Amino acid sequence: xxKLLEQLALALKEVxxxxxPNEIELHWGxxxxxxxxxxxLVAGAFxxxxxxxxxxxxxxxPTYRLSLLTALAFLLCAPLPLLAHLGHPExxxxxxxxPHFSSAMAMFGFxxxxxxxxxxxxxxxxxxxxxxxxxxxxxxxxxKILYYIFTLGSMDIxxxxxxxxxKAAKFITVIGIPSAFLLHGYVxxxxxxxxxxxxxxxxxxxxVFLFSAMVSGIALVLFLxxxxxxxxxxxxxxxxxxxxxxxxxxxxxxxxxxEALDFIHRVxxxxxxxxxxxxxxxxxxFVSLLIIQVLLGTLIPMGLIxxxxxIKLPSELRRVIYFISAFLVQVGIFTTRWNVVIGGQLxxxxxxxxxxxxxxxxxTEGLLVGIFLxxxxxxxxxxxxxxxxxxxxxxxxxxxxxxxxx
Amino acid sequence: MPQQVKxxxxxxxxxxxxxxxxxxxxxxxxxxxxxxxxxSSVKEILSQNIKYAGEVVCEECHDDIVEIKSGSYHxxxxxxxxxxxxxxxxxxxxxxxxYIPSKRDYCSLCHGYNPSRPTxxxxxxxxxxxxxxxxxxxxxxxDPTPPEVPKECKGCHEEIYRTKIxxxxxxxxxxxxxxxxxxxxxxxxAFRPTKPSSRKFCGKCHSKEAKVSEEIxxxxxxxxxxxxxxxxxxxxxFPEAHxxxxx
Numbered sequence: 203x204x205k206l207l208e209q210l211a212l213a214l215k216e217v218x219x220x221x222x223p224n225e226i227e228l229h230w231g232x233x234x235x236x237x238x239x240x241x242x243l244v245a246g247a248f249x250x251x252x253x254x255x256x257x258x259x260x261x262x263x264p265t266y267r268l269s270l271l272t273a274l275a276f277l278l279c280a281p282l283p284l285l286a287h288l289g290h291p292e293x294x295x296x297x298x299x300x301p302h303f304s305s306a307m308a309m310f311g312f313x314x315x316x317x318x319x320x321x322x323x324x325x326x327x328x329x330x331x332x333x334x335x336x337x338x339x340x341x342x343x344x345x346k347i348l349y350y351i352f353t354l355g356s357m358d359i360x361x362x363x364x365x366x367x368x369k370a371a372k373f374i375t376v377i378g379i380p381s382a383f384l385l386h387g388y389v390x391x392x393x394x395x396x397x398x399x400x401x402x403x404x405x406x407x408x409x410v411f412l413f414s415a416m417v418s419g420i421a422l423v424l425f426l427x428x429x430x431x432x433x434x435x436x437x438x439x440x441x442x443x444x445x446x447x448x449x450x451x452x453x454x455x456x457x458x459x460x461e462a463l464d465f466i467h468r469v470x471x472x473x474x475x476x477x478x479x480x481x482x483x484x485x486x487x488f489v490s491l492l493i494i495q496v497l498l499g500t501l502i503p504m505g506l507i508x509x510x511x512x513i514k515l516p517s518e519l520r521r522v523i524y525f526i527s528a529f530l531v532q533v534g535i536f537t538t539r540w541n542v543v544i545g546g547q548l549x550x551x552x553x554x555x556x557x558x559x560x561x562x563x564x565x566t567e568g569l570l571v572g573i574f575l576x577x578x579x580x581x582x583x584x585x586x587x588x589x590x591x592x593x594x595x596x597x598x599x600x601x602x603x604x605x606x607x608x
Numbered sequence: 609m610p611q612q613v614k615x616x617x618x619x620x621x622x623x624x625x626x627x628x629x630x631x632x633x634x635x636x637x638x639x640x641x642x643x644x645x646x647x648s649s650v651k652e653i654l655s656q657n658i659k660y661a662g663e664v665v666c667e668e669c670h671d672d673i674v675e676i677k678s679g680s681y682h683x684x685x686x687x688x689x690x691x692x693x694x695x696x697x698x699x700x701x702x703x704x705x706x707y708i709p710s711k712r713d714y715c716s717l718c719h720g721y722n723p724s725r726p727t728x729x730x731x732x733x734x735x736x737x738x739x740x741x742x743x744x745x746x747x748x749x750x751d752p753t754p755p756e757v758p759k760e761c762k763g764c765h766e767e768i769y770r771t772k773i774x775x776x777x778x779x780x781x782x783x784x785x786x787x788x789x790x791x792x793x794x795x796x797x798a799f800r801p802t803k804p805s806s807r808k809f810c811g812k813c814h815s816k817e818a819k820v821s822e823e824i825x826x827x828x829x830x831x832x833x834x835x836x837x838x839x840x841x842x843x844x845x846f847p848e849a850h851x852x853x854x855x
Contacts, residue, residue: 295634299634300635300640300644302644327616331612354616354618354619355615356611357611363611366610366612370612
């Protein structure tokens, strides 16, 4: 109790203007910032993968499998911030057992299950099935058994069967695109449909979320591709990097335009909330929104990538620029989520005062848990990359096909 | 049908079957009978001990008191709000006697002065208002109209009184601006006091032509805030405008 009062006393000092008594404590903290950030990365990485399968962008093919595995690693972690925030994770299964169709939040379980089971796992399975079969024959020990289980007993790797796998993967990607839109559009919908909150309530919210998801997903895969290729000591495919950077730039232009449209619309409408929102923007969110999100996270990376398009730079410099831009974009998108989630709770419903939010270090919603939840997808991705190496297939099938011919 | 599809169908059918088997064990059998909840919970709730009797039951024996109360300011209060849960008393009146609040702090839960309470709601300062005397010595809780009607407005409008004494309007009596009919003291909501209905009223002191002290702030009473009554912008019990010294 005393600790709570101490925290309250600290928070009270930061309050400006008039707020209602129950507004001093923010209900959605750091974990709810991480949740849309991670979900956005899933949707973005998947949409990048779909560029290869559906839109036949050959240049980014080296990142296809990496994108899928990245999406899977992050998707597996997507519900964890919610479970940690709500507590009692054992109750989360109730939303599947007794579904409540009129609640958007309750329906998320089904969107998630659909995306995981029907879209992502199926696509990865079809994409890797041939490799699974080969690895189940060439590997030894536990790995052999594991790969055999992964094949689900479907050992046919004849040309027709592999051709069918490709077609199936393409078909799933086609279904996957609207599903990815649904997955992340839903997160925007949750915020956009809170009509009592002028910072959130906007029909553009799901669309802005979607485009920022694409930006973050492409940037993450670019970032990972660069680092992984360096660690593996392989040559970086500059055509792929250039194309990724181009798509990143296009997505950023669209995302930034949409956000600017939303901003201009709000300013022009000038609803009663505009005064407090502008105060919020220039006080509590000045650094995180104007400096980090807009300047560091959007304008600088956009300018840097645009620079590489205008002036011919050596590939070594280009890829470093892409790497820095991708990193800045990640920081920018994280603060975008922060500004939406925390920003929306920093002003009073009276529209006459501003609150404050201080991240705690320990506890289930603290900084340490947040860092862990942000690192966990990378650990899972590491395991997935060890287990399902995206680059290994290129060598093996040749061997296999030779063996088959013999 | 390709082998892959067959295998996937087996896996998915197995998953769905497992889901429904688990569901059949975990979802309570009566779930959804009436709505999105466990129907048997209604029986569980019904089987809990009843604590409250309800006013209708009280009236069966205490009709005289209920009649007095129904004509008083406490008519909307249920008997058990003050006397506590009385189901046991209704079943065995001699064995269980309901609680009778007699201390000052109980009444001040509602009637102690608190600035967030609505204006006109009877409020007293428990320290100053007839100290140490139990409320029920003077007020019959079943018909709590004060034995004497308040002599001053602050008897009920304490919040405004406290605000006004700190303002430049401290020396003005309430009746300078409000005409309160005598019935207002007995029946405050049916007979409301008046409010100034023209700008000229405030102009008596605040217009440029007013023959009063120079320290009183002056405005052009015709054009200043044209179209509004003065008190629509200035809170008259604590007017924020200050005199600007003439050079």
